[in-house]
Amino acid sequence: MASYETEHARDEPRTDRPRRPDYSSLYNLISEIQPSEDRNREHAVPVPGDVSAAYRHLADAFRSMQQDNDNDSVNSDLLQTMISNLLTTAEHPPTEIKGVDEEYIADLERVPIKKMKSDADCPICGNEFREDPYPLLVRLPCHESHVFDLECIRPWLLLNGTCPLDRVDLAKKERERKKKRLEEIKKNQQVDDEEEEWDGMYA
Numbered sequence: 001m002a003s004y005e006t007e008h009a010r011d012e013p014r015t016d017r018p019r020r021p022d023y024s025s026l027y028n029l030i031s032e033i034q035p036s037e038d039r040n041r042e043h044a045v046p047v048p049g050d051v052s053a054a055y056r057h058l059a060d061a062f063r064s065m066q067q068d069n070d071n072d073s074v075n076s077d078l079l080q081t082m083i084s085n086l087l088t089t090a091e092h093p094p095t096e097i098k099g100v101d102e103e104y105i106a107d108l109e110r111v112p113i114k115k116m117k118s119d120a121d122c123p124i125c126g127n128e129f130r131e132d133p134y135p136l137l138v139r140l141p142c143h144e145s146h147v148f149d150l151e152c153i154r155p156w157l158l159l160n161g162t163c164p165l166d167r168v169d170l171a172k173k174e175r176e177r178k179k180k181r182l183e184e185i186k187k188n189q190q191v192d193d194e195e196e197e198w199d200g201m202y203a
């Protein structure tokens, strides 16, 4: 039986495997501007400049990946569309980020690499899943063939909440649920305020 090392040694060296960008500063930025239920009173609307910066940040990261990935023409159209989309959104930033939250990402279906065809690749970065020594794949609920590197789809979903392949709006349901929740909180708050006023009159 081949050990893990010998099995992977066959693929080495693979200097042409594109690097993926480091998204950690983007995640920090997103966590600062993402709407959150527990601070809806004071920071409900993020600064438009911050929202723009987040979209531009991801566009830049994708662009650097695209340049590294030059020889893989199959996926460049999709990546190009995603980049244009991000830049357009950066120009006209929404009042809030329309993406899903980390909880949603954490709940996405994980796909074992063994279940994938040997030449299957990530639609975003174009890397064959098997070239990754530590593949971490997720399937979006829109279609069973819509499988991505978690690392590639996560920043996109946090900002856009849509499947890049069929544009199904995965965040919409999530958004509606949260909106309802916020409205309920606001309503309760209003009732509290009114009660306080009432108390004040007779103090």
Ligand SMILES: [Zn+2]
Pocket: 122, 123, 124, 125, 126, 127, 148, 149, 152
């Ligand atoms: Zn990828």
Ligand SMILES: [Zn+2]
Pocket: 140, 142, 143, 146, 163, 164, 165, 166, 167, 168
């Ligand atoms: Zn899809």
